Amino acid sequence: MRAGRLLPVALLLAVLLLLPLLLPGYLLSRAIEVYLFAVLALSYDLLIGVTGIVSFGHALFFGAGAYTAAICMKRLGLPLWVALPAVVLVAAGLAALVGALSLRVKGHFFAMITLAFAEIGHVVVQKWSEVTGGADGISIKVPAWFVTNAAGHPDRTHSYYVAVLFLLLAYWVVRRATDSPPGRVWQAIRENEFRAGALGFDTTRYKVAAMVVSGIVAALAGAGYALMVQQGASPEWLTADITIQVLLMTIIGGVGTLQGPMLGAAVVRLLSYWLSGLRSYSHLFDRWPLLFGLIYVAIVMFLPEGIVGTYRQRLVRILQRPKPAA
Amino acid sequence: MGFTFSLAVNLALNGIAIGALYFLVAAGLSLIFGLMHVLNFAHGALFTWGAYAGLMVWNRTGSFVAGLVAGALAGAGLGALIEWGLIRPLYKRPVFQILLTLGLMLVLEEGVKAVWGPDAQPLKVVKGLDGAIKVLGQNFPAYRLVLIGLGLLALISVYLLLQKTRLGIIIRAGVQDREVVQTLGINVRRVFTLVFALGGALAGLGGIATAPFDGVSPGLGSFYLLRAFVVVVIGGFGSYGGTAIAALLLGVTEQWVGFFLPRAATGLPAVLMAVVLLLRPEGLFKLGGGRAS
């Protein structure tokens, strides 16, 4: 890491770690939500931004993670340290299956098939009530450690730090994966899949791999959500709404930048909390999702690089400007 | 209730009526994708806006036919506006084009809620058509015949447009090979807007036609959009005849499956779409021209 970047990163880390001392308890829950969505958006960026896979079914992995965790703990009575590896395994298997099937088709067909798979997942979860609790979902009893402090009072601080740790870990993993040799192949596939194939890479296998990594990270975010936010799982985590939210976050933040989508997650969630809070002041704010939709459309049309992407472009241009003669 | 022949016929008729609605949404979607290669996620919203606009006119004037016309016009106008203002600048960036239509879907659906509220509108029936008629001893809601009639009307009108008019020839040729059409001196871009308007009109008509049948609510468009996608996939992108047959098939199959396996029925469209996309992405039928890109 360059020296110039060290200070802002250190500051950011400090803020993240010290937040529980500054915020009241219920806002900590909001922060946890933001971090988990940031990880979800990060995992999506790996697909769409790094590898160029435009999937419309990402909610499938998020919901799968939530439900796997919930089912393991509630129906199978497994402890947390068994449930989490189970989430990873299930996510990997699901992603490999979905990837292997759907990546045989390209472009628009692929987008639609991912949509179909997510919808199938949604229907399964809604109808298979014996296992998934149907439309009501499953509620779980999380280990007390997550929701209380040392004195036994309701306190989210432990969960908060777990979420921060998860966020940092997830970013580190995805960053390393992107910069690694397979990651370079992913980016090559995004730039020109045909050429990547001509260079000798089995592009389908690489794409499935990207899907598996992305799916695992997304599922862990879902499991985290089930544990720390909702204490349970419900069918709405598998709807197109989630996919669209993640898309919003990724595009607004800056597709392909990894940090952008995480920032986008924060922007979208915080704005939505704020705007829905304003509803008590005026009915004007009842339709705040409309505002997001408009911002999204504006960014797609005029600022396709998103916040972080555009900032980086400007930075590059500024840095490349010829220095004035001495 | 035992499974009798009359029940089978009733289910089939219901399926055809719903299939007519699916066709109205899917036909535009199919043509738009076939000609312009745009996957228009906002198409369902045109359905919804047509429903609301048509309902508004129907309430004001008391005439259902006026409502139908209003719905079709609203869909056409909105479709043309979207194409001209938002889709056109993005033809060189197809990925962002899809992303845009998704965003539009959100904006338009929220827009409906902003204007008319998030709740479903009270169900309004067409006077004189709110009864049931006897089909083989079973009661069959009379209005559904209207749906079938509308579907047929649309099917035939668009067929005539495609087969007998110069615009229709341009559309059919453009679906096959846009470049060659350009080299014949035809400005295909201008046709795009017309096709978007046509697709929008059909969708809007379908929307208002749903009002006495299923009610009008903000989520209407998304429901029919998913099924329209399934129809287009099965029928083949850009294939007009294929879309018609697929719409019929889906409508009828849903009814039958819904009777025997109610829990499976909700998932049927998604499963069908996945299966067809995996096995034969170009669609099951190859009638009426068009090739999947």
Next chain:
Amino acid sequence: MSALLEVEAIHTYMGEHHILHGVSFAVPEGGCTVLLGRNGAGKTTTLKSIIGLLHPRLGEVRFAGQAVSRRPPYAVARQGIAYVPEDRGVFVDLTVEENLLLALRPGQRLAAKTGLVFRLFPDLERAMRQKGGTLSGGQQQMLVIARALVTDARLILLDEPAKGLAPLLVQQVGEALRQLKAHVTLLLVEQNLALAQAVGDGCTILDDGVSVHSGALADLMADPELQARYLSLGTQGVA
């Protein structure tokens, strides 16, 4: 007197690939100019740059004195250039009649045009109601040439019309082109030297994206050294 078509030092890219590195030649009005060269020399790219399917980044294309380099294909076509691509571009689900109807300018009637078309291609008259996809390769080739005629073009660009056709059909195509020459200027890309010889008057050779020779076709045919340097071996090269 300036030529009907003037291509001046065009550089065309496909994506980031620099295909044409300065192609220049002229096509006089009347008769047939042949564009020759090995596979990959840039002949199809040149035709596409003329009709506007590709836009040259540098250089200029002038048709009847007007610059057409960066105009959309439909505008170039309306100026009077027709394009018959390598894969013919027959609309397979449209009938022969509909294929021809498409080529009409608004306000024109097909009946007025079919005289010459049916004289040159009598087979087509019988096949008017047939779907384009049911025609044989040779008939499809006739159809697309007829279509180009119907557009009232002054210049027709043809990309390897003899490709994939049996020798007898190649002869028929050649005969049709020879008769066509009397009414319309032709710019023909062809690997089949026999056909080129039968129809062509002038020629330009492309090699690796550059124009390397222009002149009378007869002179080229008399110069085996030139042929060997820039063209595939043998004068009977089939595409």
